[in-house]
Amino acid sequence: MNKETILIVDDEKEIRDLLDIYLKNEGYETLKAADGEEALNILVNNQVSLIILDVMMPKLDGIAACMKIREENNTPIIMLSAKSEDMDKIMGLTTGADDYLTKPFNPLELIARVKSQIRRYTRLNNNFSEQREAYKANIVEVDDLIINFDTHEVKIGEKEIKLTPTEFDILGLLARNKGKIFSIENIYESVWKEEFMQSDNTVMVHIRKIREKIEENTRKPKYIKTVWGVGYKIEK
Template structure:
């Protein structure tokens, strides 16, 4: 077990009760010069979360004491660093559950450790851009704030104000909303939105965008049937009008 002592660099939490998998993930992450805090139970992980400034968490869904969904939910009460869920199940509901609770990505066992480390790098890159006040490249670099119908979204400070109240968005939620606002009036397909926000190729039957949009609407107190801002164009994608 790793010490909770603070280390310089990027700190990654790994929670996995199968020791062989946890050790393998730790090995590959350390090879990329990350600091790894590895635990086999949720209880130990929760203690680490409160004492270590983490940059990313990798959570197994099935743990002996507290399931990964509960840990994810607990993290999202206070923190916005990226979360990647590990699941041994192939059911879409597991993936949707994790994404709905605030996870940023998921990977199904068995997995290639190189794929996991690639996803870690993608999430960390996005998180760093979010914290540094950077955003998507824009053809008009002075247009860094969009305001309409009570919504103000600013990519310089990554703040989103709706009817005078700041929304607590994760980096991915902010990126989705900014991309849709940036292309206001245009219907954006799930494929385009996924590739723009996640930076990966879109796969058929990918529910990732749908679940993140649903969570975004929930934070905006949008009714699911007739949302004011993010509208679904069935069979095509999403639009903000």
């Protein structure tokens, strides 16, 4: 049985109660909040393994709450929204969410995504020693970009760069394989450990967000290069 605790944040009681039932049937513990402010208060005193976060809520909406959470917390976040436009999905992902699901959704699909995110997050935090042995390098440098896989820190010179776990995984994958071109499909399946869906633009959104954090000029990136029609790479 699972022992992880999931925080459900949605202003619709029916959705909170529905997800509560499905998650508890899978063995998860749950906490529930009706808005972003309540969620932040819960996180002060409770450790959770994943947050399901609705976008449209009173007091503090999901976008603002996600940004506040990401200031100090790397817990996986799955966003829910009644909006299906790409820009809404991009907004959710760029503020730090790890996944995005549009309402109405199949609760079983959400459960599958919850399990996937928790597996990835657990693997990220528990398998550093195995990764270090496999790569035989704990620090990778690309010019003045320094990636420390022991401490999970990224710096440009002396400036520390804050990345989400997913952003760190993508940057680490490219940096550890300097000169190798990774397609969007390669990156997605390497980082998410899930089969890639052709219509999914999640990787591109994350690449754009990483560039915004590490590049002086995102139109002429110094570190992550685009190989048009093929994918992305970090040059040797």
